[in-house]
Amino acid sequence: MPIPAPNLYPPFNIVRLSHVELIVTDLAKSRAFYVDMLGLQVTDEDSEAIYLRAMEERGHHCIVLRKGTEPRARDLGFKLFDDDDLDKAEAFFRAKGLPVDWVDRPFQSRSFRTRDPHGTPLEFYVKMDRLPPIHQQYALYRGVKPLRIDHFNCFSPNVDESVAFYNEIGFRVTEYTEDEESGHLWAAWTHRKGGVHDMAFTNGTGPRLHHTAFWVPTPLNIIDLLDLMSTTGWVDNIERGPGRHGISNAFFLYIRDPDGHRIEIYCSDYQTVDPDLEPIKWDLKDPQRQTLWGAPAPKSWFEEGSLFEGQEPVPAQLKAQPIIAP
Incomplete structure (x- = not known):
């Protein structure tokens, strides 16, 4: 089956992938893996979740570890260009008969969840809280x-x-x-x-x-x-x-x-x-x-x-x- 020709003028503008949320069964063990061993930076945490970012990122988080009873992956997050694109994306998924649920997400502006035709959970947003740059704080690199x-x-x-x-x-x-x-x-x-x-x-x-x-x-x-x-x-x-x-x-x-x-x-x-x-x-x-x-x-x-x-x-x-x- 041939590869489709690139669609250079899509119905809405996705800038890039942004973040993922993972359900983990032991936050302390996961923190040891992602923070102490891999070197991701904690931007917020409580007894239910840990928010992390990497060294060059200005957005609040690229991965969320949320406590749960069984390991699961949740939404794959994507950043859109502006609010018009968010509304266009909502209309696109609704027209496809795919679910659209507007959700409140900590540290993010208007966001909605949906799924692709196979059921992969997706999340779209425009703005995430911006944090000060740390890419030249070399003492933090681990x-x-x-x-x-x-x-x-x-x-x-x-x-x-x-x-x-x-x-x-x-x-x-x-x-x-x-x-x-x-x-x-x-x-x-x-x-x-x-x-x-x-x-x-x-x-x-x-x-x-x-x-x-x-x-x-x-x-x-x-x-x-x-x-x-x-x-x-x-x-x-x-x-x-x-x-x-x-x-x-x-x-x-x-x-x-x-x-x-x-x-x-x-x-x-x-x-x-x-x-x-x-x-x-x-x-x-x-x-x-x-x-x-x-x-x-x-x-x-x-x-x-x-x-x-x-x-x-x-x-x-x-x-x-x-x-x-x-």
Whole structure:
């Protein structure tokens, strides 16, 4: 199935991905992982939730850890350009027959929740409380020195349908994997902010959140994190990497938080600002698509993901499987 032509004039203007809320079962353990080990900065916390930001971010939070009885992923947050875009987005989702619920969110202006056609929970807003810059307060840099949230990757039961929907609202495909036998998409990387992706889709039982990624300065920061994890009781939380992806050319590491939510630590992809940039096609059977070099991905990486709150996943329609790199 061909990649749709970029929609350069979408019905509303999404600036970038913004934040995610994760349900965790033990706030103290999660705080130890995200703050003491990864190095994210606490911007607010109480007995029910912790709000965090990375070092280059001026918005109040990029991740919310909320106490609950079962691990779940909640809304994937996106920032819109202005209030007119927020109203246009509401009209768009209502016209599609998708739910729109206006919600009060701490530290945010008008916000609404909705879902994409597969049930992935989304949140849209325009303004978030601005905080003073801390990117030059080098005494605060700890752990892997996370600079900013970079992207989400979600399991989709039908990647063709996911790409078509997100293309309609202005996400542009940068790279994709096609199953040559069926002609269908097995995975796709789409962006709004000018990197390789804000939102990626991987074929699998879904919708589920595969991972949330954070951008770091250099591959050496990832090596430092591995040394730290291996000597502070977190070595079993290392799932995959380090290595380099063929897709995106990024240097990567995948780790799991205390509840199993997957986090990617990520650097070294490339700029995709030009509106006429052609997507890069990968064959599903190319062993370097997933891992240009490095150890092969474990079975857990292809099968496990975070359930979205209030959404039952369904099996993937495409049964094709990739070759795992030797």
